[in-house]
Amino acid sequence: MLNRDQALALLQWAGEQNPGPWTDHSLHAARAAQEIARRCGLDGERAWVLGALHDIGRWEGVRDLHHTIAGYRLLMEKGDEGAARICLTHSFPLPDPSVYLGEWDVSEAERAFITEFIARARMDDFDRLIQLCDALCLPQGVCLIEKRLIDVALRHGVSERTPEKWRAIFAIRDEFERRMGASVYAPFDEAVSNTFTARIG
């Protein structure tokens, strides 16, 4: 398993290959995952690593769904199967690949692999935690989930099944709020200012 220093070094390398706001988003997702995990009795260090690496497949350039399988491959090569898994699962809060909003810029074989992987995946605490933190974090930090969902919709579009996906994310938020005994925004001082001032889209 990769530790924090290894994950950070990998993210820095990936950011040099394909510079963009995605690396700041990843660092905030890592911090959010750590803070929420600690409040739920989960391993905060592991959560940080998984949050930092969930989009690592973006190292290869500006791609859409392909970033999930690129990250999976890279992290399998690095020997961290759990982090590799999250590269795939973080994009599917609904375990139905047909709901993915972006472009399926993958080969037929990759499409078949992703579809089967997600169909078989039993989402665990860390899968759901990173799905949540992906939905919480702009490149500027934590904001209202609803704002981040609009940010994603403006960039990737929506379908008639988008509300289903949004409800799945709200259900994950509710689950973690029950476990924390607090709002998922409570640990994050920047949430209010990001919600009202960060530019999106």
Ligand SMILES: [Fe+2]
């Ligand atoms: Fe992400």
